[in-house]
Amino acid sequence: MKRKPAASVGKKAALDRRQLVLSGASALMAQFLPSYSTANVRVPYDWNASPPMGAKDGFIDWMKENRGEDAEFLGKRWDRFQELLALHDIWGGRDKRAFLLTPREEFVTAQNRSRAYEWHYLPIGYGVTITGPHTVARMTNSLNVKFDEKVLEIGTGSGYQSAYLSNLTEKVFSIEIIKPLAERTWALYDSLIARGYSEYKAITKMHADGYYGWEEEAPFDKIIVTCGIDHVPPPLLQQLKPGGTMVIPVGRPGSQHVLKINKQRASDGAISVARSDIYNGSSVSFVPFTKLEGDAIKGTHRAD
Numbered sequence: 001m002k003r004k005p006a007a008s009v010g011k012k013a014a015l016d017r018r019q020l021v022l023s024g025a026s027a028l029m030a031q032f033l034p035s036y037s038t039a040n041v042r043v044p045y046d047w048n049a050s051p052p053m054g055a056k057d058g059f060i061d062w063m064k065e066n067r068g069e070d071a072e073f074l075g076k077r078w079d080r081f082q083e084l085l086a087l088h089d090i091w092g093g094r095d096k097r098a099f100l101l102t103p104r105e106e107f108v109t110a111q112n113r114s115r116a117y118e119w120h121y122l123p124i125g126y127g128v129t130i131t132g133p134h135t136v137a138r139m140t141n142s143l144n145v146k147f148d149e150k151v152l153e154i155g156t157g158s159g160y161q162s163a164y165l166s167n168l169t170e171k172v173f174s175i176e177i178i179k180p181l182a183e184r185t186w187a188l189y190d191s192l193i194a195r196g197y198s199e200y201k202a203i204t205k206m207h208a209d210g211y212y213g214w215e216e217e218a219p220f221d222k223i224i225v226t227c228g229i230d231h232v233p234p235p236l237l238q239q240l241k242p243g244g245t246m247v248i249p250v251g252r253p254g255s256q257h258v259l260k261i262n263k264q265r266a267s268d269g270a271i272s273v274a275r276s277d278i279y280n281g282s283s284v285s286f287v288p289f290t291k292l293e294g295d296a297i298k299g300t301h302r303a304d
Contacts (some may be wrong), residue, residue, distance in 0.1 A: 008148065041196025043067045047147070049221045050097045059100065063229040068196075073105045076117040080133050083119075090137040092144065098167035099137055104130075105158040106192060126181045128287075130158040131226060139247045142260050143222045145169050150217070152239070154210035159185040163192075163222075170202040173217050175210040177292055182207045207211035209292035211301045213239040220244065228267045228286030231303040237263065242271065247278065249286040256286050 018120075043066040051066075052058035060074045081099060084090040090099060105116040108130055112122045121129040140161070145151055145168040153162055156176035165172045176182035182205065189200045208216065210225070211233045218239035225236070225248035232248060240246050240264035249256035262274045288300035 016055060021208075040068050042066060042199075044196075045198045052098050053096060053100070063100075067101070069103060073103070073116065076103065079209065080117040084134060084137050087134065089134045090141050092141050094145075094147075094168060095137070095141040098140070098142075098164050099133075099169045101159065102164045103197075104133065104160055107158040107163065107188070113147055118186075124158045124181075125184075126178050128157055128181065130160055130180070136161060136164060138278060139224060139226075139258060140164060140168075142247050142258075143245055145222055149221035150219075151224070152214060152217075152220040152223040152236075153224050153226070154213075154236070156182055156185055156205065157226065159188055161224070161226065163189075163200060166199045166202045172203045173206075173214055173220070175206050175208050175209070175214060177209055177290060177297060179207045179295075183194060211235065211289060211291060222246070223248075225249065225289070226286070227289040228253065229301055231290035232259075232261065232291075233301065237261070237273070249284060251283065254285050255283040257281070258284055 001224045051062045056078045090221045119133045150171040153174040156174040162174045213235045219241040221244050224248040228249040246261040258278045
């Protein structure tokens, strides 16, 4: 898999995924309300249905007819899809379908709606951002999610990542550490479900410190982490099934390597872990994996 790391990763590194600057956020919330559309899905969700991928006009026409979405945003989604293909950030057939079916414009703020399909990360309020489409696509495709697999996401954020995953499996679990953001995103899911995006019913949500995973729902086939840390959290590795895969940014603050971790069990029962870098050595900047103490976010999780 070839890539142009300087052109691709350099732009991603320019903006952090989750810049937790909670002070003063409430005064700015009016401009960071999520963007709501009036479009309604016209045809019930069908796992066997997929939009045409051969031509832009065919894709737009199918999506308008079946999903009732806006042609302008569909055109931008298609154009970004072509960039994902060109830079090898997406390659699996099911992942292509998931990207094309997920309306990113619904998960950005109203003021950034026209920029939904730009390369860059965009602010969504509470000092955090929606991850850029190239990072989301590459990390998700690296998981190779199969239908009916159980997937845990650490960092719900805007809700876009889980929405994307819900087009890959009916078992999505997502944890968000910022309570008001979690509640806002849950309300957005409810609104989208009411408009016909029934696939989002597959998302089970929780407000908690994601470092400890979700023990009650473990084990998981796949785990995706969207914040940087200097080690792999032991609880997450424990909750990953043998044969499972985790994608997580690991490294020093501000410069992580996105690792793909495969957990295996040998015939004698011994557990082993294999790691690979999905960016082949190029680093990406993620905000630190913060921790929850009581009801307050205090500091970050770091190896002792």
